[in-house]
Amino acid sequence: MFVLPRAHSLHFAVAAMGAERVRAGRPPEHGMHPRDEHQEEPPLSGLHAGEGIFDSQMALPFPAEAAPQPLEKVVKRDGREEPFDRRKIAEGIVRAAGSPDFSRDLADSLANAVALYLQKTLGGRPPTVDQVHDAVERVLIHMGHIPAALAHARHRERRARVRKLREGDFRAVMSELREARDGAPEGGFDWAAVRVRNSQGVTGAWDRDRIAVALVRESGLARELADLVAAEVEAQIAQAGIQTMTTSLLRELAGAKLVEHGLRGARDRQRRLGVPVYDTARILRGQTAESMHGNPETTGRLLADALKREYALAEVFSPEVAEAHLSGDLHLSPLARVDRLFAGAHDLAGAARHGVRLHGGLPFAPPPETPDTLLAQWLKWHSLLGPLFSARMTWDGANLLAAPFLENLSNADMAQFARMTVYEFAYHALTRGADAPQTRLRLCWSTPPAWKDREAVGPGGKLTGEPVGKYLPAARRLAAALLTVLAEGGRDALPFAEPVVEVVLDETVFADERGMELLGPLAALAGTGGAVRALFDRNPNADARPGGLRAQRVTLNLPRAAFAAGSFGGLCAGLDRLVKLAAQAHVEKRRFTEELLVAGDRGPLGLLAGEWLGGDALRAEDLAFEVAVTGLRECLDALPETAHADAETRAAHAARIMDRLAHACRDQARRHGFPLPPASDTDTETAARFARLDSGAHPGPVAALLEMRPELEGAEYTPGTALEPDTDTAPLPRLRREGAAHALMDTATAAVTLTGAARNPEEIVALLRNTFRETACLGLRFK
Template structure:
């Protein structure tokens, strides 16, 4: 064995890659050879060769070449294996984010720190050198780019450079979570099935949510969301999309259709000449817009725009065309993450006054005015009702589009009676229709709804078409009302102080989203929305609503004053005071900023459960006295949605209307009243009588009758109520449907909190 005394006496210095000179260390080389599994018997021979060629100032690369040559000479059969292991240790290789294998280069670390974070060069070089030393000490089989980034981030934290760490961090999702999504899926959105597209969407969503919380919103807003003080909806789309839009088909019927907005990537259609093409274009408008927006897509005045295309057609032909549209909306499995388009259509019993003298658009031309096509509009509505009544090929209800009917002053005239009876038969059979009450003055000339309840009304700039068409909700964010009650500890003044603070946070978040979306629209990544017709951008972004949502008013009242909404007039008045405070805040912002701020009853498909779970964690003693759900499974805990009466409150339909009507005029960005479990009574005349009283005697602006359904997969029959077994054939292969927030969907897709709410729901209307 060669003595180490020779090397110690020679004072040989080695020049490293970075130019640093250090004393040659024999022990370090021997250890390296042994770690590379070189036979101990061969090491002496390698060192002898090295001794003959060693000189002061030799480079590490030269030493490596000498060792490699010696290895080949010693054992030609196994030398290659030794060589690869030795190279692997001394030539660190990295599996990069571009799916390539490259030699480790610390200068890349230094450059990325400077470019991505703005860190000074001296500190970046210091960190790069330390990371290189750490990696060589670890003796890893291979290195990945994420691993290097994690080590660099840890070093930034060690140096107290948290701000730089945030800029440098890598976004993504753990392997465990991806496996869980593949195996189990996710139940945040009941409209998403468990399939390859939804798995891909959920993984992408998680990355974009992380990006929004780190990059889009400042830390205090992100923290408020994560704590549960507020909820930032659609975080996965915060950087790239607005929410929803009410479409106007006249633009496409006049100028043609470019589903990509430009015609560069897809075929371009001329204006539809035939009714079949007009129907297809209507469906494609909703589908194309869904690709650029995070929420529902709707066509207002659906039967009015299509009426001129139906001139001269038989009712049978019109019904077949409407069937084509309904099937398109339930079979185009193309929306985000593999789902049907979250669609709505707003329908009229009559041509509304504001459209009666407007030019009717057909095939790129004008043919009279819309008042000339009232009969065709009436037939379209009747045909749609008949198609929806029949259900699909296996007698299952159509889940989309949301079927919204506006009830104006002539709704209950004799000429509409048969159609109104049919509408309520549809409610009785499937619980499908929604109704907008256009009687109150605060509804103005036109009001529409979409998705789960988002609302536009003609009271923004005074021009009904500008206010309600080609625009929608930019975004809504939600405040956790029960938590404000816990923190106020019974003090009214403190309660409104905290509410003010939370609204300020929501305002900042909404304004940030407004600016981000404005930039995105100008940046060209939303080409369908920004396409121009006759020189004007299709999507009227300046008229979109920026909306304050809320959850759990009933639980706030129960904790703060000891009574729920339905239990006293004082509770109801205090509840009004809270929501009026939010509305006044929004109205003041409109005056100050010139933007369209509004208030909505948040749908809260997942938020009502999320707030309840977080409050049970942080405010357990306070929360447990008011929250709904089963404490043995905290995933079932939930708050009552927005300003609704608790779902199992012992109130009649009249009492429910009396309470909830107080909040509809205040919630100008969206509201709804649900009448649950109408399977207990099935008389359309009774439902129509309730509708007439609501329209003529209340301020309820938007409502629906929800019927629970069970569909047998063996015999295909539908059964009223939620059943475990078919009452006709005895099969246990049952699919159950009900309305979640604002749309019908299979109960198996619901989250645990909403499933518990479903069990708790009580019918408000007595059996007939």
């Protein structure tokens, strides 16, 4: 290691002692007394006999006077006084020595000797910090611990150098460095022969200034400090005799010097992100669970995901938020796709009005003229927008906005268009990457209130002059046809995994006898186990539809919050803290998203940030940020007030928990100026992750939960806000209880498992009608 020279008394003392032993024909050795071994020890009476066990060993010039009072204070560098503590001296000696052979007992004895020396030389006056360090080094020398004395001196010099740097005094340190370089022997290291290879494989000559410039650019260091680090790296390279190196090695050497100077923040900003060679080799060879049965595209995606995940935790999110995610207090969805939006609701107006344009606004296809070209451009838009989202893409009112192209189709042609739509989206889902968002088609029976005055777009991108509601008959025919095709299933009648269909139901579909045209196919699809959800719209005067663009979801670990709180009252306070932390995570994601949008249609979110779609460019102000929860059932199990309560009491407490969550979200939304809608996270992977982490962090409470549910083999949390198992044969009472919590959220669905007679379409229609009219559930998802 390159050590800056310093004219310290210790070096002269050690050199003098070494010379004395050489003249006597004996080299200095560790553990031997540096004085001539034939020299007689002074009598104890001459050194205040009885005051310390080291009096006979320390031949130091003490004044001949009465023993002083024990030391009580030490003067810090800023003038403050602190209690004198021998333990700190012993700890400093052990830390500086850095040798496993240097025991704590020995350090304690040496600390006593240091205290004795200071008492006798200062006459009871409080020593300064530097006087203590001087005494430590002198005692170590006279007691024969030469390596420990040198190590202590080096440690002291390093601390002094770091102190100067933090105070902004670069000149003193640079002068020492120049002194060391000027004193180097001529004809030494040949810098002209050193070659540096960058990450692109290009080799160039050595240039120390490039290290300093990179440190200033990447970590924000002052130029003087960057020059110092660069010079120290250069000295280390010369000492090691390295002739060929990479920029990766230089980055590691510079990072080590930054840590040595106590500049960990700068080290974090300039470090290199990546995957260890061992992990990379296992991924490429398919030896991990994620890469098994994959292909080179799969392994490339896994490596890219690891890089983005590391970047997100290091640069996008603060240490507090990153630690909360890693420890399991909350979950950031998903870190590997931090540069995407979480979810989006789109409609066909853009494709129908403007055709298809590629990234950057390059025209690709004119507005569609026929149903076939409409479907083709719809799918093209879907494939272009998919990489911008991580969780789901919803085509809102798909049947209603496609209707102007289909109003003149026969029933057979309508069925064929529906079949082509289902199979094309299903094929897209099978051939896309594993990181693609889920495809959802949202179908309407009635015109959404927010769209009442919306003018329809017809063939050729022309406005028809009629509101979209005029095309309801064709829209309803298309919705029924899509549900019928999905209910039939694919090959061997297997249900389609995608597209997932969301059917919006309001009072009109239940009040109108023609509503069975939609409810019948919907019930048939639900009975087959198809991917379908029913969404209930109970507010006919709503001027906005849930959905839009969601930039991020942060999910809170409710069971852990209950473990930490220990009571219902404590849980409410804990929820406030968690929501505040979730809001902080959203602020940080919003700031990062703004940086992605700055480049407009030339940036990574260009398809959303460009203005050529006919609407306004996407701004950060247009985004919402979800605060979701999961494990509500286990949260109630962990609270003493509800652990053994009846179902109604638990439901009432669940509603109070969600009310507190909604209140905290509204409060943080006002503080930060963007929407924070509360939601239910039904993702099983998030719930499983929380259960796994809590098993290690809170084994006692998790074991207590398992005792309450002996049917479980291991820790398992119920996803979302479900309060009870969804395997009941009469789900309506359960849905009433869960609906109380739904009423306080922006989006949520309750699970219903259909078995036996419950798969009968008439039973399903009755369940839909009763759930809509008798509960506050926002929706149902069928299993």
